[in-house]
Amino acid sequence: MEFTILFLATAVAMLAAWRGPRPLALGLSGAVLIGCVATYLHHATDTLKLSF
Amino acid sequence: MTQARAITLNALSLYAVAAVLAAAYAAQFILHELPCPLCLLQRILFAALAVGPILNIRFGPRPSHYAISLLAAVAGAVASTRQVLLHIMPGDAGYGSALLGYHYYTWALIGFIAAIVLIAAMMLFDRQFEEDDAMLPATGGAFAQIAVWLVIALTSANVATTLAECGFGACADNPVVYELLKRAA
Numbered sequence: 001m002e003f004t005i006l007f008l009a010t011a012v013a014m015l016a017a018w019r020g021p022r023p024l025a026l027g028l029s030g031a032v033l034i035g036c037v038a039t040y041l042h043h044a045t046d047t048l049k050l051s052f
Numbered sequence: 053m054t055q056a057r058a059i060t061l062n063a064l065s066l067y068a069v070a071a072v073l074a075a076a077y078a079a080q081f082i083l084h085e086l087p088c089p090l091c092l093l094q095r096i097l098f099a100a101l102a103v104g105p106i107l108n109i110r111f112g113p114r115p116s117h118y119a120i121s122l123l124a125a126v127a128g129a130v131a132s133t134r135q136v137l138l139h140i141m142p143g144d145a146g147y148g149s150a151l152l153g154y155h156y157y158t159w160a161l162i163g164f165i166a167a168i169v170l171i172a173a174m175m176l177f178d179r180q181f182e183e184d185d186a187m188l189p190a191t192g193g194a195f196a197q198i199a200v201w202l203v204i205a206l207t208s209a210n211v212a213t214t215l216a217e218c219g220f221g222a223c224a225d226n227p228v229v230y231e232l233l234k235r236a237a
Contacts, residue, residue, distance in 0.1 A: 007211045011204060
């Protein structure tokens with residue numbers, strides 16, 4: 001589910017960059033990056049699975 | 053480098069991101085290889101690379117726009133490096149099929165490193181950051197607009213396909229079916 005939300009947030013950030021205010025686009029992009037790092041750390045600290 | 057030329061190169065970079073997302077879809081739908089969680093994270097970070105060029109096309113090139121893409125590229129390089137290291141032991145067949153001898157995550161690492169180098173190279177040209185509004189079309193012209201909408205469409209499509217693959221729970225470590233379609237069947 002977190003990946004769907006991150007894709008959605010990225011699409012919204014792109015739309016904000018193209019049609020919305022610049023601070024919103026920058027803020028959303030920052031939020032996406034923080035979300036990606038959090039997701040990465042969550043998975044990286046799980047039990048190591050080679051299929052992952 | 054003038055602003056107009058920088059914007060053309062930014063539009064080209066959007067086509068490159070679109071090509072990467074389309075290639076990932078080709079592996080998913082033609083080879084029927086569903087992306088793993090770490091693969092999805094790399095896709096998201098490839099898509100996040102596109103926000104900087106979109107901002108550059110609309111508002112003109114600024115260092116902060118390049119910085120957003122640079123941060124996404126570094127995060128993507130970290131994620132793909134982890135996946136390369138997960139499969140680096142001798143005898144490990146890797147995840148998914150290989151393309152020209154390299155698995156997708158290895159290509160992703162090469163792509164993210166190339167993005168870091170190219171963004172840094174673009175930022176060497178100071179003249180693009182000077183006020184030059186008279187030369188700029190409002191939104192970069194048709195070439196840039198098509199690139200922007202192409203990359204937005206591919207990212208939006210990924211929202212739907214990721215939801216179909218993972219459903220409303222955690223994504224499987226080694227996905228082989230679309231969770232949402234399995235529930236519907």
